[in-house]
């Protein structure tokens with residue numbers, strides 16, 4: 001494939017790009033990034049594509065999640081382990097309670113750039129550029145921090161490398177061993193209803209493992225888990241610089257992450273993001289909000305998955321609890337009728353954000369659950385496969401979303417509101433949701 005095609009996006013309008021003060025500096029940084037080693041490998045991306053093909057065929061379920069916006073200061077062993085622990089616990093709940101293979105994808109090791117609904121933020125009469133993620137500018141509300149700095153692209157690469165290294169060590173080195181199901185819950189068990197419910201399930205898993213061991217299964221089977229990394233491919237100079245030609249196939253892969261997605265604000269058919277993503281071989285996603293028409297979805301398939309290859313394209317539906325039951329069916333019907341085999345997964349976070357009276361951005365766990373329920377209802381009615389969930393959560397005990405076992409109310413939000421962008425489920429809310437999704441899956445299939 002001609003390498004020029006990887007730059008064809010440069011002639012098209014690119015939404016949500018930073019206003020870099022010195023564009024020449026971006027070119028210099030991109031040259032440095034282009035010389036750095038890949039963060040992920042093409043063969044791993046192919047493996048994920050094959051697993052997503054199983055999802056598209058109705059044989060597996062995706063659990064994708066992590067922070068809305070990762071931060072450089074969050075690339076620590078504690079933060080990464082806590083997030084991973086939550087993901088592993090959720091995935092065990094889904095695998096065991098719903099009896100389905102779970103494809104685990106972190107919003108981790110690269111989720112450093114944010115699209116914003118407004119380019120500026122105003123506080124007490126002072127107007128500054130909006131925070132666009134640590135890859136672009138700083139969170140602090142000063143002119144200095146908010147000025148986009150291309151040096152941050154390099155820092156993002158290094159923070160992603162550190163995070164990925166920790167993820168690989170935790171998932172391959174024994175921490176994720178299924179025989180550790182109780183250990184992941186140790187700091188949590190007595191403290192929350194979700195922890196206690198999980199502990200009961202972990203007991204059942206123990207007995208199942210003991211049975212399999214007695215029956216001759218190889219314990220090594222349970223020693224490792226495969227975790228993939230993902231982020232929104234937003235800052236195109238970064239993604240382009242990390243795109244390499246795979247020596248085995250001669251095809252381009254964006255080696256900044258295994259799975260990359262196009263956001264709701266950058267999925268314009270004639271825009272730079274769709275053009276760039278057409279040419280990379282990674283499995284990719286597109287977020288689809290409530291205004292998406294079936295024609296939009298079909299046109300995206302034509303551009304991004306012209307060969308109709310199962311596993312290549314995932315639609316991440318984020319309609320809002322009030323819209324999903326009406327807005328999703330025409331998309332699923334027409335896409336299915338077209339013969340395309342996409343994976344459908346549900347992001348129940350981004351269509352359910354609202355501002356509390358105190359000014360905090362928040363989400364109700366009930367709305368989140370209702371959107372997932374609506375997503376399952378639609379697929380049940382149409383006989384198609386509800387292929388997964390895409391969530392924003394953290395391993396920490398934050399107070400960012402309302403509801404859940406500890407019943408966080410709007411007046412509690414200030415207590416531990418730590419997100420750099422959108423409100424995340426805390427560990428207990430995330431586990432509550434996993435139990436609910438497992439139950440829905442079991443009764444749908």
Ligand SMILES: O=C[C@H](O)[C@H](O)COP(=O)(O)O
Nearest residue numbers: 068114115116117118421422
């Ligand atoms: O995930 C990100 C947010 O939904 C997106 O950045 C928009 O948030 P904003 O409305 O605060 O800009």
Ligand SMILES: C=C(OP(=O)(O)O)C(=O)O
Nearest residue numbers: 068263264265287318350
């Ligand atoms: C910005 C995000 O989502 P969306 O593009 O769906 O609004 C996100 O996933 O953080």
Ligand SMILES: [Mn+2]
Nearest residue numbers: 068392421422
């Ligand atoms: Mn978000």
